[in-house]
Amino acid sequence: MGDADERGPLRRCIVTRTQGAPETMLRFVISPDGVLVPDLAARLPGRGIWLSARRDVLDTARTRHLFARAARKVVRVPDDLDMMLHVGLERRAIECLTLARRAGLAVCGFTKCREWIAARRVGRVIHTQGASTDELARLMSGARELPVTEVPSAMLTKAFGRDHAVYAVIAPGVLARRFGIEQERLKGLADEQARDAGYSRVGLEQAGK
Structure with a gap:
């Protein structure tokens, strides 16, 4: 080349x-x-x-x-190339959310997320695999056009420093776009079993270190 x-x-x-x-x-x-x-x-x-x-x-x-x-x-x-890629991409995705949170460009929790969506302050909606379908529909009411990303629960808890987080939103801009790209790269590399289980559990544990 x-x-x-x-x-x-x-x-x-x-x-x-x-x-x-x-x-x-x-x-x-x-x-x-x-x-x-x-x-x-x-x-x-x-x-x-x-x-x-x-x-x-x-x-x-x-x-x-x-x-x-x-x-x-x-x-x-x-030999551990797959793990290196998973850990690196997950770390970059978490970094996007952490930077957005610190800059006041991202929040988590149903109520805060709904307020931001209603105020049209959102560039991307994020939820974990454990999110209720009905609850997610209520959260997205009137804003079905927004891009939605499903992530492992550990990603939100690490980014927001919470013991439990199901929903998050990030404001439009560079960090929202970068987060979407990192998630697409991560999802593309995950095999079918890993996608169903929330990408790489071990990778997320390593990414938080």
């Missing part, structure tokens, strides 16, 4: 050969000792290797040794 692949607004996946916005994809670099390193912020020096944020794409790149082919040298893929 030439340096030209990292110029311009789009990046090309080494597996699918399709192009995408860099913030929606996964970038990797090769360390001096030949180890594959995830670069989720896309800031590390070196020539990047890009993947679409999908479980099947990651598996294909690994099993067909496409990282080494793209780097044109022997590359050691860490």
Whole structure:
């Protein structure tokens, strides 16, 4: 992969050969000792290797040794690469919510969330897997057009410092957009079982450390 692949607004996946916005994809670099390193912020020096944020794409790149082919040298893929990606993405998503909360751009709890929705101050609604369908419908009344994201309960409790949180909202803007992107990358990498169980429980525990 030439340096030209990292110029311009789009990046090309080494597996699918399709192009995408860099913030929606996964970038990797090769360390001096030949180890594959995830670069989720896309800031590390070196020539990047890009993947679409999908479980099947990651598996294909690994099993067909496409990282080494793209780097044109022997590359050691860490055994815990999946965990590294999950932990990193979950940490970034939690960071978005934490920053928004500290800036007064996010709240949790049904009543506060409903007040923000009614005041049209919301860019994204967030709820946990344990949310009641009927209660969520009441929360969203008159605002069904808002994007909604389902997350593991641990994500909200860590971001808001609560023992229990089911609903949260985040104001429109950069942090709401970034949170949505991180969640899409995380969801894309989760296998079916992990998605049903709330992504990676172990990953969330590690992300909070």
